[in-house]
Amino acid sequence: MRRPILAAALMAGVFATPLAAQDLPTLRIGLADDADALDPTLGRSFVGRIVFGGLCDKLVDLDARLNVVPQLAQGYEWADSKTLVFKLRPGMKFHDGTEVDAAAVKYSMERHLNMQGSARRGEISTLDRVEIVDPLTVRMVLKTPTAPFLAALTDRAGMIVSSKAAEAAGKDFSLKPVCAGPFKFVERVAQDHITLDRFDGYWNKDAIKLGRIIYRTVVDPSVRLANLQAGALDIAERITPTDVDAVKKNPKLKLAVYDGLGYQGITFNVGHGERAKTPLGQSALVRQAFNLAIDRAALVQVVYAGMYTPSAQAIPEASPFYASDVPAPARDVAKAKALLAQSGAKLPVVVDLTVTNSADQVQTGEVLQSMAAEAGFDVKVRAMEFAASLDADDRGDFAAHLIGWSGRADADGNLFNFLHTGAPLNVAGYSSKEVDAWLDEARAVTDVKARQALYGKIAVAHMTDVPLMYLYINKWITGMSTRVDGYIPIADGMIRPQGITLAK
């Protein structure tokens, strides 16, 4: 029994030979990782989202200024604080020829909500029911007023799949996904490439100037760059900051460098089990001192050639919810020493810092170590494999953890789950009644000004409590051939094929 399966699989591996049959150019994109399941309900990886950018359209999308703009929906409206109404474009088709209508939206949203293993449930858990008003109108009714719900639909939770294909494939849908994006699935060889071909029935097909996209997995950043330099790739995502100069000097290449939505920071264990019982975990003064002992700009300069944006907030400056009156504190060793003295902690204060075992993270740890030493801290850098460090976080088996967050379009996605008492990602064990109330209220109101004020208060309180110490906002550094035009940089780091052209 085993032999036929293996033999068939062997044949599939060796003889899979699709041919491009169109005159439009093929765009080759180098991804830094292998995508996981190609099913918008199950997918969890960042690079998977990039592939979905070609494969699956969403109800709504983000523009360069992080506004929510129409995609499959030609418009949306908050009927009240719990009811969101979408009007779909007429005549849209899925890759299998079936129609994109209100029933398909209802089916996909319920699939996101109920399918076993769904990775979307958490993002849209506040959704109570989806009602079909007419074939092109859907009404989504929420359990409680939730302002960030709309932003969640600009990502995988807003992707609509063909109900016919999904029903037929069941759990195997990810082997041959059928959506309503500009490109349809052709083949995938795990860890090597994913091929998509232009979909002629796409609703916005005039925006598509490519015949085929091949997403190639090239994990090693120097090799990704070498592929770009040799012309084997047209776009390479996540060029390392230290390679930026090499790209700039190459007349055949260009760069798009822009702020992302995510941050890098240190999570302190302030109330999660036994390991919170250190001067660092118990005393906000000690954490404030640590915060003042670090020169963020110098850190970014040393480790990342100055390419990232130093920051003391979880939200990027581009967001309307960034608190411009809470800048990153300048390094002040004298004040840090004074705060330590005031806290009464015994010197040197030991900081057991967990870092991921990659070269840049370890280097960041070492830079923090030498800076903090001057103020009276003894930072012990402990390199750990990523999966093991997550496990340790969940058990509360850490004192300080250098870890990032990829970021969400809405401010709530960068704050609530980390700071609200009992929230799933609050591994710090932080709990503040005031902050909880502000976070709850910022979810409930849809008015941007009112939410700005609430997130501003949270930013101020954060500088006193310092349960997380944000270090910098990530930047996306995308390298591409000068033949590529029309790439639109948007803070979510996706590569949207709409409008991209490739000269011969």
Place this chain on the structure above:
Amino acid sequence: MRGHLGIRILQVIPTLLLVSIYVFCLQQLMPGDPALVLAGEERDPQVLAQIRAELWLDRPLVIQYFHWIGNVLTGDFGFSWRIRQPVAMLIGQKLPVTLQLGTMAFIIAVSIGVPMGIISAVNKNGFLDYLANGIGLAGLSTPNFWLGIMLILLISVQLGWLPPSGYVPLGEDWRQSLATTIMPAFVLGNAIAAVLMRHTRSAMLTALEQDYVRTARAKGLTEWVVVLRHALRNALVPVVTLGALELGTLLSGAVLTEQVFSVPGFGKLIVDAVFNRDYPVVQGVVLVTATVYVSLNLIADVLYVLINPRLRGA
């Protein structure tokens, strides 16, 4: 001979069973909860519980093991937890790639290592000996990933002769296939060539001092006939053993090289699976690797007998 072979083949079954238990237990010792890794950034306890239930992670280990091995015996290696493709299909995609790469590397290693070993032994302490030793030492001490990146920069980026990375299946376009695999095969073969060279040299030195070599020379045979037909044949036995072991190592040991050249092979499959705690893939790959390894040893045993007739009675 036939009985000996029969016993060797029977020994394979308990060996593989032990390997399966060993791998299964070993990965339980790895820190890091697979459900946590799978859940990605969304670590909602409800989601975690559901993942554990779906993947049988909430059941006793013994049950998990028998569930898996039972399926394997019926030919079902299960699904990759991360990318949701059948493990058999993944192995089917990767095994030919690594076999091709390994075979090419091995051919390169043998065609460099063995002649160099012979030349070096025949010219013991001469210039060619020192030269061969020097090259061998350099080959052994050059890290694969460094050599790989240097080759890419020189041959692909600067000269533009070969594609920098990637892989094209043999059945699709054999020229492109060779073009994409020749650099990684050279990098892999380079280190093995050095080992083979050292072993061939010392085995040849021993053989050249034997009585039968003196007899052969006394018979008036030319030096090359003595070296190639009489000494080399005897010297090859340990070299074949080593070759079989190295070929086995190529299966799983090509990780760094596969990573550098983005060759979607076996090594890369298992390393990614370990980091993602994708247990069904780890188990499937290790089991297949062990099967290949054991088979190669079996083939080496048969080869001894063919090379050295005196072993036929044993």
